[in-house]
Amino acid sequence: MQPEATISLHMSNVETIPGKSITSSLGLVTGSTVRAKHIGKDIFAGLKNIVGGELKAYTELLNESRNEALQRMMMQAHSMGANGIVNVRFATSNVAAGASELFCYGTAVIIE
Amino acid sequence: MATSAPLVIVLYIVVPIVTIFFFPVSSWALGRWYQNRLHGALLENEKLEGATLQDSNYLSTFSEMNGMSAQSSTLLHVSICVGPSIGQMFFMWVKGLFGGRLHSYDVVLDYGRREVLLRLRRQANDLGCTAIQNVRIETSVVSFAKNNKSRQSSVEFLAFATGILQ
16 A cells, blocks of 8 residues: 655654644554565575675665655544654564564644 | 586585585675675774764764754654674574674674664765754564574664754
8 A cells, every 4th residue: 555645744753843842732643564575585685694794675675664654654643634743663573474564653743 | 418427426416515514604704704894894984974974973862952953853764684694693503502602693783783873874964964862773683584494584773863953
């Protein structure tokens, strides 16, 4: 599921949005995505494991899935009428062999 | 078919034996060389870019700003996946029987954590941030291996922070 349009909100992982003032808080918003790896990338990463170091295929995969989770969180906040999210946290968990869940959550707020 | 006997012996007996016995050793040696090179390059980059990245002095884990003013802010997040090589894992398993320091993990994890912070600073610099507040580093094991037998696990470092724009 792809988001229709890219929404950009003010986000921060501190209690306020620096430089802005919060007028009201709307509650928790979350976004998550579960990703498994492409088999071609799997084989390539297996080859890369001969030398170790950075596994770029995994880095890219996790980055794009984390962006998707953030987008989902932003869509939820947007539908609540918020224009900012404070105290954003990320969590990663291994839900099954070959898949991992990327989860992010925060508090939707209205700022001015 | 005019295949000579020595060729058959080499192909079907010597090559597998050599591969089986020397693969961990060569993977260990290659991994050690490659990772030390990465680590060295990273240290060089830190030295070179540490001076030029303007926010280098303002990386803090505080959530409140100490006397700084801000126009706006942005959320920064960078992640990196690192892992030791297969040969290094094998020898670490052997070492794990006796316990003690696992040098290969030391190197690769130190590399990952430093690299992710450097990338965070680069990202902040690209966006024009003058300070980075509330830096958090999270570590998680990601194993995308489909079968449990060859558990090629890698470690993901995620750094996230709030970039302050002045």
